[in-house]
Amino acid sequence: MVILTSVLTTGALTLTACGSRDNGNKSGGSSSGTTLTIGVDAPLSGENSTTGLGIQYGVQIAVDDANKNNWVPGVKFKVKALDDKAQPATGQSNATALVGDASVVGAVGPLNSGVAQSMQQVFNSANMVEISPSNTNPTLTQGKDWQTSKSRPYKTYFRTATTDALQGSFAADYAWNGLKKKKAFIVDDKQTYGAGLAGIFNGAFKKLGGTVAGTDHVNTGDTDFGSLVTKIKASGADMVYYGGQYDESEKITKQLKGAKVNIPLMGGDGMYATTYIQTAGKAAEGDLATSVGVPADTLPAAKSFIDTYKSKGYKGDYGAYGAYSYDAATAIIKAVKAVKDANGGKLPASDQLRSKVVDAVQKSSFDGITGKVSFDQYGDTTNKQLTVYQVKGGKWVAVKTGTFNG
Template sequence: MVILTSVLATGALTLTACGSRDDSGDKKNSGSSTTFTIGVDAPLSGENSTTGLGIQYGVQVAVDDANKNNWVPGVKFKVEALDDKAQPANGQQNATKLVGDKTVVGTVGPLNSGVAQSMQQVFASADMVEISPSNTNPELTQGKNWQTDKKRPYKTYFRTATTDELQGSFAADYAANNLKKKKAFVVDDKQTYGAGLAKIFGEQFKKLGGKVVQTDHVNTGDKDFGSLVTKIKNSGADLLYYGGQYDESALITKQLKDAGVKIPLFGGDGMFATTYIDVAGKAAAGDLVTSVGVPVDTLPAAKQFVETYKAKGYKGDYGAYGGYSYDAATAIIKAVKAVKDANGGKLPSDINDLRSKVVEEVQKSDFQGITGKVSFDQYGDTGNKQLTVYQVENGEWKAVHSGTANLG
């Protein structure tokens, strides 16, 4: 367990405009620069770490680009990445640590919606921006009654990923109209993300004329899904929809196919990782996922990002959220520049004042990122509503359909 303290930035740093002074910095700015930190919270070990590391290094590439190209004259950035192990309690502790570090101007993360719920209040209390590249649960931006009465809970929280309302509906539409599936067995992992996504898929699938023949739940960390496989086998389902992460779903599809049940497993972006295919092996063939946006490898603006990520030998999978992490970090960096420009070329001397103004500037974001246009609506949700269905073909995720969800 990581020991967390409320100590400010470690080391004997001379603070200049709330950041650490680096006398070896930009020579164009009187031979010195101010260093600010962009926090990252994600699972960097254990479950979901393949995806979590993709978030960490997506941010790192953005920070390196900002420093190399002098995006904010007189300011350098560094990354402080903390491991939440996909656990809400860890996320909350990490948020407290980041808020306590007076060089931190904003945070990218977390990966998991359930972890985000434990962090939002901490960042809101400090009036510090938090941008998730991957959280998709609608409640995080639109409140608990989002289906009937949308209200934004925290003005400091944003995301560059679109919501499960769109993702679940997009998957249901593809299952019913493209795959021509009639009977779905719906399973979730009881977590905020998984349960929410599975519920939305089921509701939309029924609206489109499909039948949810049965629902069930599993626990994260489970390895033996024999009883679940038997239920699916006896249900007559022609599709298994799973709300959750790749750790459990890879084992479920393997055990399902080993039992002779040759139906595809369809899931959300929590499954979209190379690890799913590595673990499931040949059993993954034909399985499907939805993920946010369009394939980053196909985006001209992301070409340099992908090349840099690979050249650096960074761990993790950039394919799911690396690009969205890059854009989230870029939004924070651009906000710092906007605050500086609006203040006569100087940064506020008070970190709390700077953080508050960065939140305001992030809300105004309007730029072309590597994943597309980066902007946020009145709830903090991304303006980029595109989604893609991927299917396992020849041992790789292949994009088979891109578009936007029809909620009609």
Template sequence: MLMLTSVLTTGALALTACGSRDDTGAGDGSSGDTTLTIGVDAPLSGENSATGLGIRGGVKIAVDDANEKKLVPGVKFELKALDDKAQPATGQQNATALVGDKSVVGVVGPLNSGVARSMQQVFASANLVQISPSNTDPELTQGKNWQSGDKKRPYATYFRTATTDVIQGGFAADYAFNTLKKKKVYVVDDKQAYGAGLAKIFREDFQEAGGTVVGTDSINTGDKDFAALITKIEDAEPDLVYYGGQYDESQLITKQLKEAGAKIPLFGGDGMFSPTYIETAGATAEGDLATSVGVPVDTLPAARTFIETYQAKGYKGDYGTYGGYSYDAASAIINAVKAVKEANDGKLPSGDDLREQVVEAVGKSDFEGITGKVSFDEYGDTGNKQLTVYQVEQGTWEAVKTGTHNG
């Protein structure tokens, strides 16, 4: 997840600013002989929508940049964004719709790992490349038996620019035990593919490091009242609560936990890492922690231009989570189209041949994106394994440690 520390400090993440806005249309570059579409699937309304809108905005800027700079001569790129509402069934319907649009050469998304599971087969059957900027479930790229070491890539059309929970969960567990010196943790998850998977990896790695898990529980997405959970946590007397899930629920859990008098920090993954979390939890978020993929934005000069553009356009959504990774995912698709065109004597293959060759070209990606080096391994996983721990300090997420972890 791309962290926008300098922007958060100024409070500029209230992205409902006035001004000219074009959230869903095509880029403004010169018209070419051929129009190709970059699809986006993300929650654009309801649960997780602030993050989903940030994904759409990141792709929109990449599309506009490609058109303005004429990165692929003779080609104009357009954006087609569909709302999955964080629901697997809706995501599958969207995947079918995107496959059916013959102008679509690649798709960025979805946000949620559970939604991705419902879409992978649809895209694979049509040889349509899919790059998620946020999915972290290891099973999506390494198969159901990845934990036993039997890694098999399920779908050659699926890639991601975010690193996996194997690395993120272990990184968090190591930080909690060895740096924070926490010995007793209570682990909670939201029963979803992402949240439950991340919580499981954290729990196992924390115990392996020597820590004690004093209790576990699960909640449902959409829950608002966590009184029963908080009572269980208080009775277990942990010195840390780890949560696997999104900010929608965790921001309420920490608020209700602290208001009940339990001064226990909440630690979560990139799904919790959002300015919305702090805005909702208020002062009760102080001291809470989250891991995120990548390094802080102040070490990535290219990301500053992206931030400035996003703000100037007035796009909605939280671009501080996956906006940069969405931009790089879209760029990988655009660069692949360019490579295919050049390899075919300046002509684009037709129909299914184009999609198939774009998949192959994406797999060979090797360029500097705004979040760092963009490349993929034999499973479709990102080559960028850097992570950062952030902590809420005086109302903003501040980076406290950047590194990697051998999952």
């Protein structure tokens, strides 16, 4: 979860499609007056909504740019954003709703890897492309035996975020070689993303020579971490690694520092949000998080995106995944253009369009606002960049950007 720096906010703007063809043409033929919809699934309320809204508005800006600049002549795009509340069952229902809308040509999301597991089969059965800007669990693209034998489960699923196989190891390397930490206490939230990431950090940290002082689990929604703090304090750990989202980690670090256990808490991209600092306050100082890619505000191509996000007053936080959502939506839009161009300038029949878009996304190769956008044979991004951020002076500051080659 998975997956640049910012400061933004909340309140969902949901745009729904008005139908597949304004001219009443329901099959192939002329694409004059065609309206296609890009679905979005993310937590737009409740837990994780700060980053979920960043995904929604990242897609919205891409769609607005496509329409304004006529990226696909004769075709207009709209956004249909659905709130999964970070719940797998809701995500599955949303996926069913999106594939049931004939105007939807592809979807961006979800935020959470656990939610993605419930959605993949639905999209695959409908031959409709799904691109997540934030899912990082390796099994989603490489199968449950990814560590020994990679096998792609669904050809319709892609992501613009790199995987935890790299992120967890990248974090462990920084903890050992950058922070010079020797003894880590590892905690996770028992969810697909959090437990997977914590497990990879655990293995990588021990391989480097580090000691795991203890492990524990929490539940999403927990607010009292007194017993966990006691365990961490007694363990003698010089750092805590947390696999999960900011909703719990921001409270853990506050209670940890409140008990005079002044050691840094480090986590993954699910923790990289302005809300973490706002809630934890001064207790967040020195804490760390890894996230996908490089900071958006250092990428010249992302400047216009950031300026637009701020000027529109969009809520949520674009920092973690907004730019990756923009590029995910752009990949779908460019795929529609490629399909149209290959069909004599006309969109194919609606029953063929979705599957042809999947094939075109697989062949993607363009310069996005986050860098080169292309996908390997598993549907994973070829962009393996990662960044370690640390809270300094009340802000997330990038302290290391690179790749992990293990």
